[in-house]
């Protein structure tokens with residue numbers, strides 16, 4: 286049987302919540318879910334990643350988008366989530382389908398066991414013909430364990446399910462070369478290298494969280510996983526299918542021609558950094574996915590990491606070259622690198638080849654991958 290087309294649709298807060306009343310915008314939901322029903326009838330799996338819980342809960346806790354602080358937003362999310370899902374449920378039933386709530390946090394993507402478990406659940410929902418509605422579990426997430434915006438959360442979902450298309454519906458019709466409120470802003474119909482536009486994306490709407498910046502970061506993750514991203518205005522009839530049919534204006538962000546495998550994509554497309562290594566420039570130049578990083582290659586390291594955490598690999602100038610999964614804890618690696626002449630087995634008490642990152646767990650960063658700035662200890666010492 287042919288594989289069904291999978292699409293992930295991300296919906297921004299301003300489309301779901303009325304800015305003045307902070308109530309659900311049923312007219313928008315009706316247009317969206319009518320379109321979703323049609324796409325489903327044509328054989329497409331649709332996963333929605335919906336914002337709106339904070340905006341819809343603000344009134345209940347007596348706050349406004351302008352006045353709310355972090356704990357207000359966490360409380361507002363708890364109040365708004367049932368309203369948001371109830372609105373989806375009601376309208377979904379009008380169009381003959383069931384919806385399900387999937388609340389995630391950063392660890393559900395970054396911990397591989399939890400990643401697989403979440404993916405299984407989403408696939409099971411699709412198998413049961415239910416539309417998953419994903420959002421971040423804002424109420425319980427603190428700064429260290431949150432994704433922080435639904436653009437990147439949705440990109441992680443797109444990567445997780447191997448989506449064909451990732452559609453970001455928002456209040457503007459796509460990417461401009463500067464904030465569209467500025468005079469002379471030019472529309473960008475197609476993007477290959479998102480790094481060219483990162484400086485042009487400051488500012489966001491009153492209800493929005495990440496603005497265009499997080500949309501481009503999200504699109505970059507999708508590119509690496511071979512997913513096409515579309516950024517489009519949501520306020521139209523058939524908001525999703527008209528983008529896919531290209532019958533209206535939107536910004537298309539092209540997938541990488543050689544996308545990473547699922548495993549490599551999980552390693553490379555991180556949101557959190559466990560630690561980093563600096564390797565010699567000679568090795569950095571020769572580094573390829575076929576060669577492991579050994580203890581003797583490590584010049585310095587930062588961070589407290591565990592076995593299985595992903596590390597960022599920098600050269601001595603602080604340029605990120607690769608990412609890889611560590612076979613040692615930071616404590617073990619410190620012992621190994623400070624005693625280079627003593628056998629690893631003697632130092633650690635178990636047999637090991639001394640490979641810090643095995644070649645199968647090392648991903649070279651392609652030219653168009655957005656790089657991470659080196660931590661100060663590295664960039665400062667270069």
Ligand SMILES: Nc1ncnc2c1ncn2[C@@H]1O[C@H](COP(=O)(O)OP(=O)(O)O)[C@@H](O)[C@H]1O
Pocket residue numbers: 296297298299454455456457459460461462463464465485486487488489490491492493494495496497
């Ligand atoms: N270069 C740009 N192109 C388009 N929009 C931009 C750009 N820079 C900033 N923006 C702002 O980003 C907003 C979309 O982000 P945001 O408000 O967070 O939406 P959402 O709530 O849908 O995630 C636009 O309404 C616009 O004001």
Ligand SMILES: N[C@@H](CCC(=O)OP(=O)(O)O)C(=O)O
Pocket residue numbers: 296297298299335336337338339340362420421423433434435436492493494495496
């Ligand atoms: N998780 C939050 C939304 C966070 C977010 O990214 O908002 P937006 O920029 O409007 O997509 C909520 O449900 O309100």
